[in-house]
Amino acid sequence: MAKESWLPDYSPASDFSLANIPFGIISTPDNQTPRPAIAIGDFALDLKTWLPMINKETVSDVFPGVDISQLTHALSQSTLNAFAALGRPVHRIVRKGIQDLLPKDTPFPQLLQDNEEGRTKALKRLSEVTMHLPMEIGDYTDFYAGYHHAYAVGVIFRGPENALQSNYMHLPVGYHGRASSIVVDGTPIRRPVGQILLDPKAEPKQPVVGPTRKLDIELELGCFISKPNEMGEAVDVKQAQEHIFGYVLLNDWSARDIQAWEYVPLGPFNGKNFGTTISAWIVLADALEPFRVKSEIENKTELQGYLKEEGEKGAFDIKLEVDLTTADGSETTIGRTSSKYLMWSFPQMIAHHTLGGCPMRTGDLLGSGTISGPGGVKERGSLLEMTENGKNEVLLAGMNARTFLKDGDSVTLRGFCDDGSGVRVGFGRCAGKIYSAVQR
Amino acid sequence: MAKESWLPDYSPASDFSLANIPFGIISTPDNQTPRPAIAIGDFALDLKTWLPMINKETVSDVFPGVDISQLTHALSQSTLNAFAALGRPVHRIVRKGIQDLLPKDTPFPQLLQDNEEGRTKALKRLSEVTMHLPMEIGDYTDFYAGYHHAYAVGVIFRGPENALQSNYMHLPVGYHGRASSIVVDGTPIRRPVGQILLDPKAEPKQPVVGPTRKLDIELELGCFISKPNEMGEAVDVKQAQEHIFGYVLLNDWSARDIQAWEYVPLGPFNGKNFGTTISAWIVLADALEPFRVKSEIENKTELQGYLKEEGEKGAFDIKLEVDLTTADGSETTIGRTSSKYLMWSFPQMIAHHTLGGCPMRTGDLLGSGTISGPGGVKERGSLLEMTENGKNEVLLAGMNARTFLKDGDSVTLRGFCDDGSGVRVGFGRCAGKIYSAVQR
Ligand SMILES: [Ca+2]
Ligand SMILES: [Ca+2]
Ligand SMILES: [Mg+2]
Ligand SMILES: [Mg+2]
Ligand code: NI
Numbered sequence: 111m112a113k114e115s116w117l118p119d120y121s122p123a124s125d126f127s128l129a130n131i132p133f134g135i136i137s138t139p140d141n142q143t144p145r146p147a148i149a150i151g152d153f154a155l156d157l158k159t160w161l162p163m164i165n166k167e168t169v170s171d172v173f174p175g176v177d178i179s180q181l182t183h184a185l186s187q188s189t190l191n192a193f194a195a196l197g198r199p200v201h202r203i204v205r206k207g208i209q210d211l212l213p214k215d216t217p218f219p220q221l222l223q224d225n226e227e228g229r230t231k232a233l234k235r236l237s238e239v240t241m242h243l244p245m246e247i248g249d250y251t252d253f254y255a256g257y258h259h260a261y262a263v264g265v266i267f268r269g270p271e272n273a274l275q276s277n278y279m280h281l282p283v284g285y286h287g288r289a290s291s292i293v294v295d296g297t298p299i300r301r302p303v304g305q306i307l308l309d310p311k312a313e314p315k316q317p318v319v320g321p322t323r324k325l326d327i328e329l330e331l332g333c334f335i336s337k338p339n340e341m342g343e344a345v346d347v348k349q350a351q352e353h354i355f356g357y358v359l360l361n362d363w364s365a366r367d368i369q370a371w372e373y374v375p376l377g378p379f380n381g382k383n384f385g386t387t388i389s390a391w392i393v394l395a396d397a398l399e400p401f402r403v404k405s406e407i408e409n410k411t412e413l414q415g416y417l418k419e420e421g422e423k424g425a426f427d428i429k430l431e432v433d434l435t436t437a438d439g440s441e442t443t444i445g446r447t448s449s450k451y452l453m454w455s456f457p458q459m460i461a462h463h464t465l466g467g468c469p470m471r472t473g474d475l476l477g478s479g480t481i482s483g484p485g486g487v488k489e490r491g492s493l494l495e496m497t498e499n500g501k502n503e504v505l506l507a508g509m510n511a512r513t514f515l516k517d518g519d520s521v522t523l524r525g526f527c528d529d530g531s532g533v534r535v536g537f538g539r540c541a542g543k544i545y546s547a548v549q550r
Numbered sequence: 551m552a553k554e555s556w557l558p559d560y561s562p563a564s565d566f567s568l569a570n571i572p573f574g575i576i577s578t579p580d581n582q583t584p585r586p587a588i589a590i591g592d593f594a595l596d597l598k599t600w601l602p603m604i605n606k607e608t609v610s611d612v613f614p615g616v617d618i619s620q621l622t623h624a625l626s627q628s629t630l631n632a633f634a635a636l637g638r639p640v641h642r643i644v645r646k647g648i649q650d651l652l653p654k655d656t657p658f659p660q661l662l663q664d665n666e667e668g669r670t671k672a673l674k675r676l677s678e679v680t681m682h683l684p685m686e687i688g689d690y691t692d693f694y695a696g697y698h699h700a701y702a703v704g705v706i707f708r709g710p711e712n713a714l715q716s717n718y719m720h721l722p723v724g725y726h727g728r729a730s731s732i733v734v735d736g737t738p739i740r741r742p743v744g745q746i747l748l749d750p751k752a753e754p755k756q757p758v759v760g761p762t763r764k765l766d767i768e769l770e771l772g773c774f775i776s777k778p779n780e781m782g783e784a785v786d787v788k789q790a791q792e793h794i795f796g797y798v799l800l801n802d803w804s805a806r807d808i809q810a811w812e813y814v815p816l817g818p819f820n821g822k823n824f825g826t827t828i829s830a831w832i833v834l835a836d837a838l839e840p841f842r843v844k845s846e847i848e849n850k851t852e853l854q855g856y857l858k859e860e861g862e863k864g865a866f867d868i869k870l871e872v873d874l875t876t877a878d879g880s881e882t883t884i885g886r887t888s889s890k891y892l893m894w895s896f897p898q899m900i901a902h903h904t905l906g907g908c909p910m911r912t913g914d915l916l917g918s919g920t921i922s923g924p925g926g927v928k929e930r931g932s933l934l935e936m937t938e939n940g941k942n943e944v945l946l947a948g949m950n951a952r953t954f955l956k957d958g959d960s961v962t963l964r965g966f967c968d969d970g971s972g973v974r975v976g977f978g979r980c981a982g983k984i985y986s987a988v989q990r
Contacts (some may be wrong), residue, residue, distance in 0.1 A: 291781055293781070300782040378725075379723075384907045
């Protein structure tokens with residue numbers, strides 16, 4: 111991988127290095143139409159604008175074997191669904207082709223580096239672009255594959271003897287989430303109002319209605335589906351990689367008090383459906399391949415055949431962090447962990463999700479479940495765990511402390527992979543600021 | 551309401567009487583493009599074909615105050631979302647206008663009755679049309695508002711002391727369902743494969759993978775949303791009627807053994823997401839207004855303000871039945887009940903769903919939860935209840951019997967309202983036939 115680019119201010123230590131080339135949907139002050147772009151260093155390359163400026167034969171040299179009319183059409187839409195639907199072999203060629211345009215020694219200088227009109231029209235500073243939801247999301251499913259999170263939450267609510275339910279090691283537990291409230295990085299989140307049982311032990315149980323007192327985050331990895339499956343047909347775990355478009359960071363905002371009262375017997379509902387934030391740039395599946403590792407969680411259970419993967423490296427070592435910024439602007443990193451603590455891989459989640467024939471569509475989103483490490487409160491992906499459900503405080507910079515989130519707080523998730531030699535693939539930011547509940 | 555129509559073979563006892571005028575999406579052998587239509591008697595009136603054949607001024611007489619260009623555009627789409635988005639006041643005028651075209655004494659005979667070209671091109675026998683999914687469904691939520699079902703299922707799994715969870719009388723319990731596997735009446739349903747715990751008492755628990763042995767149905771009413779709400783803004787229960795487009799029958803196919811093993815702690819997943827069938831014709835909200843009744847279920851709990859409705863008639867008396875047809879063609883009605891046994895109204899479900907700011911979009915679908923009556927096994931909306939989870943058999947015509955569904959069985963839900971004087975508003979059919987599981 112070339113490490114230097116002709117782009118101004120380029121650093122290989124950028125989240126959006128030459129090794130990455132994530133895809134997103136941008137608009138700009140001069141063109142409000144949302145459209146596909148890639149991020150590189152401090153810039154977005156507007157693909158909808160750039161691609162038609164180049165003659166088709168030259169483009170074919172950069173993206174060999176790709177139907178250029180089809181690609182141009184896909185990259186002129188307001189979401190990435192059409193591009194995702196072209197399939198992983200096409201994503202691979204297109205990512206590689208764009209990687210070839212950007213190094214100092216690019217074999218195609220005339221396409222962008224020396225093409226002043228192209229650079230002016232299609233290269234935009236990230237600070238000047240507005241990001242949009244990258245995909246039209248048909249269905250969103252949230253899994254529960256973070257072992258240490260599932261265990262810690264189980265201990266809080268049921269004690270260490272019964273922390274994990276008996277199905278946990280046999281199948282990737284998941285539930286259907288709400289697609290309509292998925293928002294992109296930076297979108298404000300309003301504190302939800304809901305039914306809350308202030309005293310869970312009092313009888314008869316008498317809920318009140320008010321703003322959640324236990325507004326929490328969940329640090330997750332999101333996975334977008336590219337290739338769909340027909341209703342009635344399962345995806346083989348060994349083929350499931352070909353159904354993956356790419357990955358984002360995901361914050362599954364959660365109102366713990368609303369959730370606790372409502373969730374029996376059918377699962378979380380209003381405690382979750384008020385908002386889920388994803389990072390704006392989708393890191394393509396191929397960009398993460400160099401960072402495969404074996405999951406840190408050993409599952410000694412003999413797996414059913416449909417969950418057995420080839421190879422051992424089902425996880426990625428994405429370094430993750432949770433930053434909390436208070437209304438006065440002071441920022442504290444409250445959690446650090448890695449996605450290597452996910453016990454189930456996304457191919458296993460896809461194989462399980464489709465086992466009974468459930469159709470997945472291009473643009474469907476899977477959440478990994480909250481990711482926590484084994485090492486105590488500083489490696490946790492939720493305040494629920496960090497504070498033992500509000501019993502302890504998390505100390506912040508500036509003499510602040512939190513059990514759960516206050517109005518005016520912002521939470522920012524960050525994540526990146528690093529191969530130790532300076533090659534970095536990062537996710538950018540997944541942030542949201544809490545606004546006061548509606549007065550009722 | 552006029553009781554006679556100039557249409558051939560018309561009977562006011564049809565599900566699709568002049569009092570109904572349900573909307574659906576059809577295609578025909580000569581025109582495969584899915585397009586909006588209404589059903590009347592034995593016919594579909596193809597609105598996309600018919601509307602542009604009439605001059606705009608005349609159409610304005612039939613649909614006074616409606617923007618005819620906007621209406622024509624909405625009724626030329628391949629789903630009813632654009633029409634639904636026009637809002638309930640428009641639906642009211644359009645339904646009334648179509649009702650005026652069809653009686654023997656129509657004031658507009660030149661538009662259809664005496665318009666031979668219009669009749670030939672736009673009126674199609676229902677036997678000759680193919681029905682499609684009427685809406686593009688962004689999110690699907692399934693509630694649990696059928697009191698007798700919730701109670702009976704609670705007794706089966708937890709005994710009569712703990713049959714209802716403590717939240718049940720305080721809020722409409724619901725969970726997010728899978729939108730991608732919602733199919734229209736007549737679509738085959740493949741028996742799902744899943745993880746099943748054959749002996750729930752054995753330790754350690756050891757699941758197997760195989761076709762469900764407990765394939766069940768759930769008789770429900772579905773409700774489509776017309777008017778959306780913004781994220782962060784709740785819908786007032788007193789305004790929620792204006793957010794409703796119309797109703798369908800809904801069969802929430804369920805695999806009880808898959809569900810039992812997977813659903814703790816996050817709710818049903820593969821036990822439900824392999825298929826949900828809805829009837830093809832959407833009965834508009836206004837068509838059901840004459841059939842409002844007080845719910846048969848008295849909730850003595852003091853409700854939170856956001857759930858308090860004006861008026862007492864939150865339910866409808868839709869007579870419902872479940873028919874089971876075996877592979878040899880013999881049909882048995884195995885359950886009869888009414889939607890008056892729903893304890894929560896759809897406005898209450900909408901108010902609760904949006905309480906924390908969850909946005910609902912045009913085309914979102916709400917399921918009522920399984921509807922059962924108080925009167926024993928013949929009034930039940932699921933085989934789980936009819937057979938006490940497989941302990942007893944349901945006897946069928948032709949010396950057949952069932953605990954759960956066999957391959958080759960078809961289940962048909964039917965529903966209609968009747969005012970006692972011969973005015974009938976019905977839903978048609980919501981049917982699906984079970985195909986064998988994929989061999990793995
Ligand atoms: Ca989660
Ligand atoms: Ca149901
Ligand atoms: Mg969420
Ligand atoms: Mg279903
Ligand atoms: Ni249009």
